[in-house]
Amino acid sequence: MYYASKISRRFQRPQGNKMGKAERLDKLLSNLGYGARKDVRHWIREGWITVDEKPAVSPSQKVHPDRVRLGNEELDHPCGLTFIYHKPSGTVCSRKEGGRLIYADFPERWIDRKPPLSSVGRLDKETSGLLIMTDDGQLNHYLTSPKQHISKTYAVKLDHPLTGNEAELFGSGKLMLESEEKPCLPAELSVIHPTEASLILHEGRYHQVRRMFAAVGNHVTELKRTHIGTLSLEGTRLADGDYKTVTAAELMGMISP
Numbered sequence: 001m002y003y004a005s006k007i008s009r010r011f012q013r014p015q016g017n018k019m020g021k022a023e024r025l026d027k028l029l030s031n032l033g034y035g036a037r038k039d040v041r042h043w044i045r046e047g048w049i050t051v052d053e054k055p056a057v058s059p060s061q062k063v064h065p066d067r068v069r070l071g072n073e074e075l076d077h078p079c080g081l082t083f084i085y086h087k088p089s090g091t092v093c094s095r096k097e098g099g100r101l102i103y104a105d106f107p108e109r110w111i112d113r114k115p116p117l118s119s120v121g122r123l124d125k126e127t128s129g130l131l132i133m134t135d136d137g138q139l140n141h142y143l144t145s146p147k148q149h150i151s152k153t154y155a156v157k158l159d160h161p162l163t164g165n166e167a168e169l170f171g172s173g174k175l176m177l178e179s180e181e182k183p184c185l186p187a188e189l190s191v192i193h194p195t196e197a198s199l200i201l202h203e204g205r206y207h208q209v210r211r212m213f214a215a216v217g218n219h220v221t222e223l224k225r226t227h228i229g230t231l232s233l234e235g236t237r238l239a240d241g242d243y244k245t246v247t248a249a250e251l252m253g254m255i256s257p
């Protein structure tokens, strides 16, 4: 509990704990995906980099990220990168697997950042909807920790009409998924149409929604994550494939005001 409250205080600050700590200029620019250290040497020679409005003098000079300009421009999210993304169906939440990757939707420079950008949890290839992306490992860990009880809501379309028993079973805390030893935590099902429903989960198991419906003899034909806590996809107004950067503090407010 101490850990959780300490972390959440940290996220109330504007940029997590990365408050523009001084670091080597060449390391900073290469970690932000601008180029190799030799490129930085070249840019210094050309006078393209300024620090506190004065030309940079050395690749090894210690700089505060928010005081550096490259070609007169501020650096791209120099103190951490977190954003909300509307994942389209058919894209993969991975850097290694084949197929169309979610990373194709982001600026190339972001892909080369260190620490690397990762998704907060994953959505299946055929699932669309809300996904949080961050380069902040502690924020990622915090948001995925079961201790935080951040619910996820899914809009589900089904192959067969619901029978009427699903809501009680899903809410019972007794539903067993194939090859698992513990039953699912109670989940809330709201029926919208005989073949459409909304499902709120309080945990995140592998392919959980699809497997829950498979356990009652149905098949999910379309799946979209509409909410993470109180953050709604509708509220973000993000079209498929679009994203919006936020600070960790803003994000925390969106997920649970």
Ligand code: URA
Binding pocket: 122, 123, 124, 125, 127, 206, 207, 208, 209, 210, 211, 223
């Ligand atoms: N449940 C699933 O089955 N798939 C997802 O992508 C998320 C939850």
